[in-house]
Amino acid sequence: MHITIDEESRVPIYQQIANEIKRLIVGGELPPETALPTVRQVAGDLGVNFNTVATAYRELQEEGLLTVRHGSGAVVRGRQSDRRSLEELRVPLRTALAQLMLAGHPRTAVLHIVREELTKLVKGKK
């Protein structure tokens, strides 16, 4: 399971970890029933404290994406769904798109980038 963390980012590390795992779930690299590595293993790989990883796992569990079984690890849930409303999810999208356009990319270029990202997201997925 490959996760990259940006130490410089102002996004909290635990949030970045959660986002990366979401990406892997969406992309099919972590299909339902997959056992995730232990918090201590991920912590070791990333060089962060295990509590930081535990916070990420906790967030994913609260969002219904993982089942964390005390004593036997975490697995990806079969029926995933983000509980947040579409309107809530539009806000970060809107912000990301605005920043791209501010950087000087015209509408068609932005759409191209979006298509690229969508393709990368589901690359591994059957």
Next chain:
Amino acid sequence: MHITIDEESRVPIYQQIANEIKRLIVGGELPPETALPTVRQVAGDLGVNFNTVATAYRELQEEGLLTVRHGSGAVVRGRQSDRRSLEELRVPLRTALAQLMLAGHPRTAVLHIVREELTKLVKGKK
């Protein structure tokens, strides 16, 4: 200048203000050379702390979007561009797209939402 703030959001208020102003610049509602309202005025309108708005303006200045003229307020810069690299801007986009797909929206639906948002962004723009 119409800005909306979500008190419940975990995104810092100053960040929300900065994002909203970026949106208005992209949309052409704040064309180059436009004078922005004073920090105190915005703070009063939104009912937030003076320093919060000041932080938002400082961020926009650091990103090269505003010119703050000593004693006479801030104006939108002529040649705007977000200084961050494309790769840096892809991360929040990727995250936003992944969340939409996790919510169960298929690729075509996500693209549709993206087009809607892009259209809304440049609505006021000639």
Next chain:
Amino acid sequence: MHITIDEESRVPIYQQIANEIKRLIVGGELPPETALPTVRQVAGDLGVNFNTVATAYRELQEEGLLTVRHGSGAVVRGRQSDRRSLEELRVPLRTALAQLMLAGHPRTAVLHIVREELTKLVKGKK
């Protein structure tokens, strides 16, 4: 003996098993002197670890609800009673009631729900 476990719940599985058995004792479905199925049998039925069921049985024994006869399984005790004080038992009740009211159910609705649950509890009981 029908027991249901919620894998997603944050209540430990052994605790859920113990709670379910208590419910069956209260309801009269497991009258005094009834022999309980063996730990291994319950574990197999529920698809949980052997030790998990053993922990549940141990808890019930410690609370004086079961008699574990060396080598011959567990039986329901004749004169059952939870050893904990009334004050100790009020706390979870209070918490459960507060959550129901927070969910917007008025006092009379909560009382109705309580009556329903009490009736369900003793359904099988003569």
Next chain:
Amino acid sequence: MHITIDEESRVPIYQQIANEIKRLIVGGELPPETALPTVRQVAGDLGVNFNTVATAYRELQEEGLLTVRHGSGAVVRGRQSDRRSLEELRVPLRTALAQLMLAGHPRTAVLHIVREELTKLVKGKK
């Protein structure tokens, strides 16, 4: 704001704190818009680490009961509502009722206790 913690209980301290605050909200002792004491103040009063209190506040925020404003403290939300379904809330009630009956209290006595608790819950409420 009076909160009592049972050090012996197996319910986590942060959970107990959250439950107590819910009780105070239901009872009207913490009406909407009330500012809660700071995490450090509560931590000092209860003799626990401030992180423990912060975890409780976080849980309440995620359940939509508090608005935590970074830098200016937490306030009780106007429109509270527990997002969990009625069925989910019935389980702890069922468990609490079963334990009371196991302790030898007949149905009418249990109902009496429930009424007492409901009355205590809303004591301070107008």
Next chain:
DNA sequence: GTGGTCTAGACCACG
């Protein structure tokens, strides 16, 4: 001065 995050390390609960 507020809450948020992260670390380090101990101990417990669970399966």
Next chain:
DNA sequence: GTGGTCTAGACCACC
């Protein structure tokens, strides 16, 4: 051996 909880203390983000 897993995750959960709690502590202690540091530093940062925010208002």
